[in-house]
Amino acid sequence: MQNLIEAIVLGIVEGLTEFLPVSSTGHLLLLGHFLGFESNGKTFEILIQLGAILAILLVYFRRLLDIAMRLPTDPGARRFVIGALIAFLPAAVIGALLGGFIKSVLFNPVLVCCALIAGGLVLLVVDELELEVKHTDATKFPLPMYLKIGAIQCLAMIPGVSRSGSTIVGAMLLGADKRAAAEFSFFLAMPTMAGAFTYDLLKNYKNLTSDDMTLIVVGFIAAFFAALLVVKTFLDYVSRRGFTLFAWWRIIVGAAGLAGLWVFG
Helix, strand or coil: CHHHHHHHHHHHHHHHHCCCCCCHHHHHHHHHHHHCCCCHHHHHHHHCHHHHHHHHHHHCHHHHHHHHHHCCCCHHHHHHHHHHHHHHHHHHHHHHHHHHHHHHHHCCHHHHHHHHHHHHHHHHHHHHCCCCCCECCHHHCCHHHHHHHHHHHHHHHCCCCCHHHHHHHHHHHCCECHHHHHHHHHHHHHHHHHHHHHHHHHHHHHHCCHHHHHHHHHHHHHHHHHHHHHHHHHHHHHHHHCCHHHHHHHHHHHHHHHHHHHHHC
16 A cells, blocks of 8 residues: 555655656655665656647647647648657667666666755756747747757766756747746657657566556556646746746755755665
8 A cells, every 4th residue: 555655645746746846756756765666677767758649748738739630731840850859869769778777777766866956956047048040830949949849858867867858948048938948848758758668667567566557556656647737837938937936946955965865865
């Protein structure tokens, strides 16, 4: 029963943090460390992301369907799909080459805390910059810009950096406004997280027990409902208020994590 409760809590945390620039993986690793929650091969933290993926697919279903329906006749729709795939490519290559190293070496609570703090400081700086806005529609970025955003997203291979945070900051530095940058992080999350889910499942499914699968399903459901709440509110919030709240949250969580590791180990 305790493991089920922990899986629900971790699933809620995953859903609440996946699309915010605060690092869902970092939060899961820290919380799991202090709860004493150990997943088989660190697969739980990866596989429950499917819940967040389905949440964003549900919220964006009509828009994605419209893009799909226009693919045969609309060059703009085809260009966006190609751009999203181009942006996904760097993470797919690096994830496949370094997946084992990332899990065995970088899934480290101290590194997570340091990355959370550093990322928070970066968000504070970027949020105050007077950046020139050249792009306000996430579906109409130049193709080279999609590739550059995808390359910057690879920084999130370090737990605590944040996939959405690196994507948003990268897009803003390349000329996107806050809303378009955040929205593209949603779009890019779909192939990136789906790819990570599929790769991890194919690599580790033989090692998963029925108890592991039960915890994953419970975490997946919790992540789905929590992510629904975030996706529906995040864009409006950042458009009005920026990223300062999330920056300070990262710094506080990172500092508290370091203090907890120093006191409790």
